[in-house]
Amino acid sequence: DGGITQSPKYLFRKEGQNVTLSCEQNLNHDAMYWYRQDPGQGLRLIYYSQIVNDFQKGDIAEGYSVSREKKESFPLTVTSAQKNPTAFYLCASSKQGWNSPLHFGNGTRLTVT
Amino acid sequence: AQKITQTQPGMFVQEKEAVTLDCTYDTSDPSYGLFWYKQPSSGEMIFLIYQGSYDQQNATEGRYSLNFQKARKSANLVISASQLGDSAMYFCAMREDATSSSNTGKLIFGQGTTLQVKP
Numbered sequence: 001d002g003g004i005t006q007s008p009k010y011l012f013r014k015e016g017q018n019v020t021l022s023c024e025q026n027l028n029h030d031a032m033y034w035y036r037q038d039p040g041q042g043l044r045l046i047y048y049s050q051i052v053n054d055f056q057k058g059d060i061a062e063g064y065s066v067s068r069e070k071k072e073s074f075p076l077t078v079t080s081a082q083k084n085p086t087a088f089y090l091c092a093s094s095k096q097g098w099n100s101p102l103h104f105g106n107g108t109r110l111t112v113t
Numbered sequence: 114a115q116k117i118t119q120t121q122p123g124m125f126v127q128e129k130e131a132v133t134l135d136c137t138y139d140t141s142d143p144s145y146g147l148f149w150y151k152q153p154s155s156g157e158m159i160f161l162i163y164q165g166s167y168d169q170q171n172a173t174e175g176r177y178s179l180n181f182q183k184a185r186k187s188a189n190l191v192i193s194a195s196q197l198g199d200s201a202m203y204f205c206a207m208r209e210d211a212t213s214s215s216n217t218g219k220l221i222f223g224q225g226t227t228l229q230v231k232p
Contacts, residue, residue: 088156101160
């Protein structure tokens with residue numbers, strides 16, 4: 001079955017370390033997205049990519065970086081510059097078309113101490 | 114300014130009854146799409162229903178329907194015959210700048226409503 005895989009499910013890091021969250025999709029979708037969710041809150045867009053080798057900043061890109069070298073993969077790096085990195089991170093993808101829903105992975109819960 | 118507003122942080126409903134979750138939005142773009150997602154406690158986001166700004170009829174998907182009032186800029190989700198498994202957080206989301214078939218613009222989410230279904 002096609003879908004989006006995020007790994008790992010839980011991730012623990014020490015403050016000051018960079019960490020990379022994995023996101024892979026086999027839906028053949030062109031667009032991919034990273035969202036951050038804090039407890040009891042909505043989703044905020046970090047970065048998105050509509051095509052390979054191109055990506056745009058979302059609303060809260062500071063302290064994060066991404067790459068899109070392959071259509072299937074859109075890894076997110078949380079750098080030490082991100083002041084409050086502890087959160088739930090959701091990756092999503094969609095087909096072309098403004099009426100296409102986003103399909104989400106199961107998320108990665110990052111805890112930085 | 115908030116693009117998507119969900120004014121009900123939490124809601125309770127009795128099993129088998131219907132419930133309406135409110136969503137209002139703000140946009141000057143004539144073309145846009147509205148989406149509802151369900152997020153159970155496990156965290157995954159499940160797509161429920163979609164309404165386009167030019168759709169003449171309210172969207173329906175099984176027990177889910179959308180009460181779309183364009184002039185009021187509201188897109189309320191109605192869940193009929195609530196089940197215990199409907200207990201979750203529900204998000205309304207909007208995609209603007211939908212002016213071409215190649216657009217895959219960003220989806221903006223509301224703060225969510227937590228629904229609890231009572232047995």
